Amino acid sequence: MNIRIRDVDPRDVAELLRWNGILRDGYATGRQKVWSRSDEATRLQFQNPHPTRRSVLLLAEIDEVPAGAAEAHVHAGEPADVEIAVLDAFRHRGIARALLHAVRKALRGTATMMRTETYCDAGVSFARSEGLRVGVRESRQVVDLPVSTKTIDRLPTALADVDIVSWVGACPDELLDDWARLRAHMSEDVPLGDLIRTAAPADVAAVRRNEERMSEQGYALVRSVARADGEAVGYTEILLSRPDPKIVLQDDTFVAQRVRGRGIGRALKVANLRRLMSLPESSDSRFLQTYTALTNAPMLALNRSVGFEEVDVLTILEGPLG
Structure with missing residues (x-):
């Protein structure tokens, strides 16, 4: 052979x-x-x-x-x-x-280092045999689309002291500094287990570069920001590929630690889901997919409350490149 x-x-x-x-x-x-x-x-x-x-x-x-x-x-x-x-x-x-x-x-x-992903035990065994170690395991969850307005309306999201702003596409100029700041906090906060944490570029220039590349590749960016007491305290983002909209990607959801436990994460996800359902392109979408670390119990519970169900588990491994 x-x-x-x-x-x-x-x-x-x-x-x-x-x-x-x-x-x-x-x-x-x-x-x-x-x-x-x-x-x-x-x-x-x-x-x-x-x-x-x-x-x-x-x-x-x-x-x-x-x-x-x-x-x-x-x-x-x-x-x-x-x-x-x-x-x-x-x-x-x-x-x-x-x-x-x-x-x-x-x-x-x-x-000098590398990381890889696998969804099966054989893949984990192979990576370990090549000197990599398990860093984190994540639940891959999906919810069927479309989600009916009736189902969305049943989800508790009313927050008297929190405003949710939603849009599609590039971040509005007046929210750009807040968006960059929240993304930086997300990079510092997301559960990574034993993986090496690297600082993701999250300045306003990096945000705009990423938006341009995603737009060039045909992605609609569906986004929401939560504001409390005049300050942006959380955000969420969904990526819909216009060339292939069947499976939509739920990307980051982040809420500042000082305001967690108030339902802001759920309010963000529901507002963003409403905006997704309003896009003409979403009429061809069948699933919304997200990933959550198995150790992140609050986010796993939030996802279940919105209707997500686990379909498999991702293992991310890391080790020397050489």
Whole structure:
């Protein structure tokens, strides 16, 4: 058996989309309601690369037949994010190990640590055998869409002393400083278990750069901010891919510690869900997906109250790149 690992040229659209399809099929094996990056978003992402990030795209072939793929990204000074997928018919042949070794070789000198994700025990065992350790485990939860207005109306969200502002797209100028500040606090607060915590860029310039890239890749940004006593104290964000709106992504939800326990998180999620349901593009959406650390009991309870149910568990592992 001859395993060949080769680089994928993102300028070759046909090859890029073929690579993305192998990743998609490998990730989905044995799982339900699986989100995947659309072909259009893939093309836009890799043909307009992030200016401060290095990316590695690899394809594994056996006798010229595609068998697996790998994707790795790294910002200077941070752990490399590595994802590996092997098609079901080619598992247990050493393909994942060959891909990982190729990623390590490609990133040598760029990063010293790496992290990866898996949804199965076999993936955890493989990563551990390569020197990685479990950092955190997260519940992947989904709720069916559309959520009826009647169901939303039954959720308790009335807060006399809290205002919720919702919108779609770029953050309004008058809320930009607050949005950047809250995102910075989210980066410091999100449960990461034993993973290395890195400071995510959350200044206003970084916020605007991220908005531009997400818009270029076809995402509608559905957002809400909570204000109490004249101060922004929480936010939430949903990402809807216009090219492929079937599975919508619930991204961050954050509430400042001093005002937790007052129902602000639920009010934010419900307001944002209402705004999502008002988008014409959401008529083709079937699921809303979110991730929550298994140790984050308050957020798990909040998600259940909104109707989310667990479909599987994600394990994130971390270890030396070399």
